[in-house]
Amino acid sequence: MRRPFSCLKNYLLLSISVLTLAGGASAQQKTAPPKQSPVKNAAVAKPKIRTITAFINLDPAHYQQQVAETLEMLRRAKTIFESRGYEVETIRIATQPFPEYTKGMTMQQAVAFFKQYDALAEKEKFAAGIGPAMLNADDSEAQADLLAEILSATKHIRGSIVVAGEDGVRWKAIGATARAIKKLEDETEHSQGNFNLGAIAMVPPYSPFFTAAYHNGFGHQFAIGLESANVVGAAFKDAPDLETARHKLADMLSEQASEIERHANRVDLETGWRYMGIDLSPAPLKEISIGAAMEELIAQPFGSSGTLTAAATITSAIKSVQVKQTGYNGLMLPILEDSRLAQRWSEGHVSLEGLLSYSAVCGTGLDTVPLPGDITIEQLDTIIGDMATLAFKWHKPLSARLLPVKGKGPGEQTEFEDPYLVNAMIQPFSKQ
Secondary structure, eight states, X not given: OOOOOOHHHHHHHHHHXXXXXXXXXXXXXXXXXXXXXXXXXXGGGOXXXXXXXXXXXXXXXXXXHHXXXXXXXXXXXXXXXXXXXXXXXXXXXXXXXXXXXXXXXXXXXXXXXXXXXXXXXXXXXXXXXXEEEOOSTTOOTHHHHHHHHHHHHOSXXXXXXXXXXXXXXXHHHHHHHHHHHHHHHHHSGGGGGGGGEEEEESOOSOOOSTTTOOOXXXXXXXXXXXXXXXXXXXXXXXXXXXXXXXXXXXXHHHHHHHHHHHHHHHHHHHXXXXXXXXXXXXXXXXXXXXXXXXXXXXXXXXXXTTHHHHHHHHHHHHHTOOSOBOSOOSXXXXXXXXXXXXXXHHHTOOOHHHHHHHHTTSOOEEEEXXXXXXXXXXXXXXXXXXXXXXXXXXXXXXXXXXXXXXXXXXXXXXXXXXXXXXXXXXXXXXXX
């Protein structure tokens, strides 16, 4: 049974946000590492590399040559990491915001181009991110409409819409995002197209994780994203107290991240592609569960009292790691990418409000959250608006991937067909 989001919880949320993670506003900011010796045998909890993401300035007239050159670097980097015992799950290419290189195209021409780009991504086995629509506050909502058309016509392309920036919450962009979500719900199989659309708020360039990945510079750069929920689980197992757990996690992440960064700097030196940093967010994948890792610490179901503290503990450890950081560097809680989180969502232990409260002390927002198919544009506005408001208030990167399922209601199971997704029960929006 869900408990109300009480005043006490609000107070704790604000207190922990200010005192524990006041330094977390900048992805590049670091604090002194805990003064402990490195954890021995950390290799038993070696993370995967979820992604090596390259950033390029895509030119539609020469994109095939650009992609070929980029893949040469990415595959060389993949080989280097694999030769050192790291499994590399994906290689990805992210671009500048797509409206910059579709300018002058009709909608039909732009969609046709991205169908070709999508086919190339499938053939060459890379994930493709085309950057955000409405990067600036005064950008036209037609950019979001075009993104919805692109995503409904392709399978492997990811994109985003910027709903908050330094100038504040952008309600026009929020409304455009809600309409795009409903279009993809209606027009893609199993409503699965929304897996490729993100609403992003205060997310800086050079995040390696999709859907937020983009850049606004010259390109020819790369970044690393980890899949390290297993490291969190190993650090928290049998930890006698919070401080011990935090120190152990910081040491284990430091050891692994430093080694990964050493090889990334080698790639930089040998290829001429500039290394932009690593996102230490401990991404889960199905049975490699961040939910299960947090339950090791709090000894009760995710969503229970103590979950907020566990979230803050993880983020504090991440921020202390002295490597070049980029992206979110917070706690990823993707409901449908994590078997334990999907289970707790289905059981009713997790709510939208709960996820937002955890995001106040960590990140990264509302990720792969299943919703009823009859949810309205106005209701989506309120959900995205809450996330954007939180991101702007605390000046931290957050995002939302909301997955309403056409024809499905509360108590029914999602039917997504994707190797990265777990299906779960849809909960009533009114109870979120």
